[in-house]
Amino acid sequence: MGYPHKSHPRETPILSKYFGDPEARTLEGWKVRGGYKALPMALATDPVAIQNIVKESGLRGRGGAGFPTGLKWSFMKIGDGKPHYLCCNADESEPGTFKDREIMRWTPHQLIEGCAITAHAIGAETTYIYIRGEFTEPIAIMEKALDEARAAGVIGPNACGSGKTINMWVHRGAGAYICGEETALMNSIEGRRGNPRIKPPFPAVAGVFGMPTTVNNVETLAAVPHILNNGAEWYKAMCLGSPKSTGSKLFSVCGNVARPGNYEVPMGFPFKDFLYDLCGGPLPGRKFKAIIPGGSSVPVITIEEAEQVKMDYEGFMEFGTMLGSGGVIIFDDAQSMPRQLARLARFYAHESCAQCTQCREGTAWMTKILERIVAGQGTYEDLDTIFELTENMTGKTICVLSDSCGAPVCSGITRFRGEFEALISGKRSSTVAVPA
């Protein structure tokens, strides 16, 4: 539902059906709402059979990369004699994204059930739910729900009476965007600095504590019980666009918009209807100008482009951007794009782990250039330098944080060059707020 707003008739609330309902937070309340039906069934099913159902459903990773979930699970060799681990990525730090927060705040048992089923499907006895340190409320709610589930025997040494062990713990982060990168997350669990690791080896071969590991996003895991309850065909049928993108997706909407919040729609939903109908359009007297549709790391597009997009992995790619995490950031005609992109670059400069030179130096340099342009002291050559820098920052580092800084900035310069040139030439555009 459009939490914190009432559910819109055009939404398909599956994961978000009980957002805003505090009674859904308890074990009993969750069972009354249909919870914990899939888990006992799953525990009695062969792990590979569960992997196949999820493969068939077409579920893809909701954290940003969109990798097929069932395929990722199948990389875990069941019965290899090694301890396997599941890590739930609840480090949600991508600017514009706040869906996992609501899943944990309102429906903690939905996530626990999804984790427990997945742990069984990949042969893991231990699950770590890595929650960013700032999420104090979701952490408290998850801890309480886990205590409840353990006390009731839903998880633990004899989960649901199946004889199988499913241990599950919250691991609290301590403030680092980069720990949302799966290998950095594993380092952070191990008690290290959150520096991403070079791949290969991939986590399924040597992950946390050197053992086979699967890392999945909160929203991905929360979808699993629904797929098992209703079947792969049901999930696959939620598709209005490309057949490669199935199911429902939570989009977080923020910025200059009438009704910011979380909205759940089937993949392929028309973005125009989403923006003007579900989200209520722009604020009074304003017009939408630019949209970053998948969290701050993806390219920015104009509102004219956005109005043609179908909201799925392929639909966003057609317009040179990405679905990413589904964090929709909206800027209206009162915002200065150079100023907003400079602020975004500062975010990446602050969050770079500083391991790779291109990223450590590149993000800081790009921020300096952009802030200089915003201050009215930029040159035309500065714009060329940014593109050159981006080329050196893309595809050349251990993780994609470096690429993520260049993507919104370069796409922003390409699409809103006039605003940058107006600042450089001293003729500030009258339709754009003058940067402070």
Next chain:
Amino acid sequence: MSHGPSASGGAVAQPMHGHQDEPYVPVFTAGSAPRAKLDDILSRYPTRQAGLLPALWIVQDERGWVSEHAMQEVGDVLGLTAAYVKGVVTFYTMYHQHPVGQYFIQVCTTSCCNCMGAEDVVKAFLEKTGCGELGLTSADGRYTVIEVECLGACGFATPIMINNDFIDSVSVEKVPEILKKYA
């Protein structure tokens, strides 16, 4: 990456160095509640090193910050060197390496909040708390205000944290009312 208060400036209430807890009283003494809590946490992991982030959280909950002495103690308990522990502490932004105000206020100013007026919220906090500048502690030792990167509640601009309390939808008008609760 550090948010640590700067060493100069008018509003600093306390000298800023890492040895303000001498003589040091250990946190994880045998039989203590923090020790029991840590031992319980360690049973969840195959290595003692994995207990590092949780151990540092326990220290900060107990003492309000993580001193060099505390880093040495945590290292001794977990079988790590103090230098290694410091390397980890300095990586993460949430561990305080210096004492901070009684109320540590973090205001999100990343783009999604920025375009909704987060910078004015920061100004209001700096003014009303008497901190004046980011990272400095007010003369009465009550407040420290910093800007923080994305708090992950972008649809509820502007989110802030005061110690462990998460407060969203903060506007300039709400600042005095909020500060009354943290007086």
